[in-house]
Amino acid sequence: MRAFPLLVILCLASFHPEVVVAEPLPAPWTDYQVILWLGDSAGKHPGSDAQFAERMKEMGVTAVSAQQDADPSPWTAAGLRFYVENIVNRGLCLKWGSEVRDWDRFVTDWAKNGRPTSALIRGPSLDDPAWQAAALKQMRTVVQAQRARGPLLYDIRDELSTTISANPFDYDFHPKALESFRRWLRESYGTLEALNQEWDATFASWESVVPFTTDEIKARMASGRSQPGQKPDRHEVQQTRFDASTAGASPGRWNFSPWADFRTYMDIALARTLDQLRQASHAIDPSTPVGIEGTQMPHAFGGYDLWRLSQALDWVEPYDIGNAREIFGDFMPRGAFLTTIGESRALEAQRRLWHLLLLGDCGSLVWWSEDCVRWNGPGWELTDRARQLAPVLRSLRGPLAQVLRRASRETDPILLHYSQASVQVDWLLESIPDGSTWLRRFSSFESAHNRMAQARNQWLKGLQDLGYSPRFVSAAEIENGRLRERERGVVVLPRSYALSDREAAELTRFAAAGEEASGKRAILADGSPGMFDAHGKLRGRPAIAAVFPAIASETLCRTATAKPTSTPAGVTSAHTGIVTQRMTADAAAEWKTFMAWLEDQTRAIERSAQTPVEDRVRIHRYRLGAARLLAFERGVDYQMSESLKAQGGNTALETPIETTARLSEPGEIYDLESGKHLGRSDQIRFRLDPWKPSVFAVLKQRAPESEPVLETLMKMAR
Known part of the structure; x- marks a missing residue:
């Protein structure tokens, strides 16, 4: 096994941050x-x-995949575990066994043939009782066959979607749907009148309602x-411009609710289906986690409301696109x-796997x-790739990883707002230049060009470069009073176009209580948050206009506390180039301006450890x-694709650096690789390797000299 050092710091701090305590898994x-x-x-x-x-085993593998009811006994007899993959094949992933698996050709032909509504019927429909019964039967049959064999987990399906990936299409007009x-x-x-008012519609009966x-x-x-029933004029659509400061002059133009409500329902349909399959499995085998593989970025299409999906699953193997893993x-x-x-180079795999272990990953799938x-060849020797991966894989099960x-x-x-309603509004606004070619705005394009995703990533990476560990918070959590738990803190609204009335009330209360709280409260935002309601209908004025009045720019960053909104700081989010500036060898002026502003706005939140911002640690x-x-690790951007390739662009962060970590309290410092005690200090200067987390450790008191410090920590874990 190839040994490599890690830098970890152990300390006792007076600051009491929020702690996420995960209950033990099976x-x-x-x-x-x-x-x-x-x-x-x-x-x-x-x-x-x-x-x-x-x-x-020589490679470091502990388990293998097994398809549906396949007998895993050859592997279990040899001491390997297994998981059950792709239990429900038909209907959840249209890439296989469907009439639309060649998606490019399908949508091209659909457009050429006049865009018939008959093609909007999904086959099969997630609301078709016959398909639902067949899917549940398949789930129960497989779980019944495998439960006694002790699987690690059940995978409902890989790369599932209501369309294909997160490609846009108006599924599902099936009668049952x-x-x-x-x-x-x-x-x-509640009433048809309320629906018609929200939608600006004139439906005479519920039976006549169509999205x-x-x-x-x-x-x-x-x-x-x-x-x-109206057909869009391509040129007229492309000339449309949304300006939050003037949109109220033509409110009907910006009422997206008859479309957005249907997108929401399709999100519900997928999450409901997965939860039903999970419950069917738990009824037979309650101790084995149920989940999915190969998920997409947050998106208006495909069923990818990550909050709803998270409530329907025990485990996930996400494609880390658009901060999906976080x-x-x-x-x-x-x-x-x-x-x-999927990496061919062991160094790249090592960097990402340790990064994900630090986030809490409990396993990996070798493709x-x-x-x-x-x-x-003779003896079935390992390939060069497998041999190079072996020490990396074994390290993930070593003492430090266990601790x-x-x-x-x-x-x-610090909370970053996640709003699926805003994701929907954003997609319509961003796709305006596409005109009638919106159907070719494939998920591969969105992952690289979506401005909302870039803004979200900019806020997240900026806060992390400052030394913070922020969390995402869903619209539902805010509605249910999550912000009331905090005496101090910051809420970030990245491209939060849409807010429900309850969200707006909670955010307003949070900001208004800032002067009374023992610590500072603030809301940071770009653009004009709350211009739309939770159904995608333009409001007469922003939902939180008292602190964030409407402005023309969708990128200008602003701050609100208990007082009226501050003067715009002149910093922006996610316009062309600013996100990539962070990854240059010497981050460019606009990124530095944004970071200086962000550090000032979050200064009231104490940092128990920090490194120089320019080091991007x-x-x-x-x-x-x-x-x-x-x-500690370099602040690499881990944007992945469905082909399992990284997006690149991290070259500036792929050289070693000398950096200094400042601690809020001094402590006894240890080098966790060597186990040496290095003295007592509140600063640690060290060389940070770009391909792995690096090392030092701090305790309030010296660890016993009779045993390695990692053994001391393992005893704490017990």
């Missing part, structure tokens, strides 16, 4: 699991299972005409998280056996008994 997840995804070759050599299993949609509308609005298609809502945006992690503090290893074994996994993460009283803090743990 027994398999007390130790980090390295799972190998098995290709066809593993099953083409009968009688050689034991030899293959030995090669996997429309029936369910209307029932949900009645529950939401607007994307083309119809774009026709409303361009023309201001309120009724469905969002899921904050929404699922008791959940299990895995990642797929795939075909790249890890020389199937045609970190048993500690509780600490976060700061991320600090992870934990509590383990009376000890505090901190881990």
Whole structure:
């Protein structure tokens, strides 16, 4: 095993940050699991299972994949665990076994043929009782067959979506889906009159209610005409401009509710389906987690409301696009998280896997056996990639990793708003230049160009560079009083176009209480938050206009406390280039201006450890008994794609640096790799490797000299 040092700091601090205490998961997840995804070759050599299993153990693998009701006994007999993959194949992932699996050709032909509404019927519909019954039967059958064999987890489906990935399309106009949609509308609005008023519609009965298609809502945006059935003029749509300061002059043009409500319902349909399948599994095997693989970024299409999904799952393997891993992690503090290893270079895999372990990942999926074994050679030797990965994989199960996994993460009283209603509004506004070609705004494009995602990432990375550990907070959590728990803190509204009345009331109360609280409260925002209600309808004035009146710019950053909004600071979020400025060798002027402003606005939130902002170091803090743990890593941008490739752009952060960490209190410093006691101080100067978290440790008192400090910490974990 190749040894490599880590820098971790253990300290006792007077500042009491928020602590996320994760309840213990079922027994398999007390130790980090390295799972190998098995290709066809593993099953083409009968009688050689034991030899293959030995090669996997040599690599550091602890478990393998098993399809549905496949017998895993050859692997379990050799001491490997397994998980059950892709239990419900038909209907959840249209990439396989559907008539639209060639999505590019499908939408191209649909546009050429006049965009018929008949194509808007999803096959199969998630609301079709026959499909629901078949899916539940499949789930129960597989779980019944596998539960006695002790699986690590059940995977409902990989890369699932209501469309394909997060590609835009107006599914689902199936009669059963429309029936369910209307029932949900009645529950939401109560009366048809209330619905018509919100939608600017004239439906005579509930049975006649149909949602607007994307083309119809774009026709409303361009023309201001309120009724469905309109075809958009491409040039008219492209000339449309949204200006928050003047939009009220033509409110009907910006009422997206007949479209946004349907997008919300499709999010509900997917989350409801997953929860029903999870409950069916738990009824048979309550101890094994149920989840999904290969998820998308927050999006208006595909069913990707990450808050709703988080409430329907026990575990997730997310594609880390648009900060999805951070969002899921904050929404699922008791959940299990895995990642797929697609890197060919061991250093890149090492950096990301340790980063994710620091976030709380409990396992990884190695893609795939075909790249890890020389199937045609004697003895089935490991490939170069597998041999290089082996020490990395073993380190994730080593003593330091075990200590970190048993500690509780600490976060700061800084919350970033997650609003699916705002995601929907943003998609319509960002797709204006596309005109009629909006259907080709594929998720691969969105992951690289979506301005809301860039703004969200800018706020998050900026706060992390300052040494903070912020958390995402959902609209539902704010509505349910999450902000009332805080005497001090900061709420960030990144592109929060839409706010419900309850959200607005809670935010206003939070800001108004700032002067009375023992510590400062502040709201930071870009643009004009709350211009739309939770259904995507333009308000007469912003929901929190008392502190954030409407302005023309969607990127200008502002601050609000108990007093009226401060003078705009002249700093912006997520216009062309500003996010990438952070990743340059010497961050450019606009990024530095933003960071100086952000540091000033958050100054009241104490930092128990910090490094120079220009070093772009991320600090992870934990509590383990009376000890505090901190881990340091370079603040790399981990944007991934569905092809398992990183987006790149991190070159400036891929050289070692000398940096100094300042602690709020002094302590006894230890080097955790060597175990040496380095003295007592409130500063630590060290060399930070760009490919792994780096080391030092601090305790309030010296650790016993009779044992290594890691053993002392492991005793605390027990």
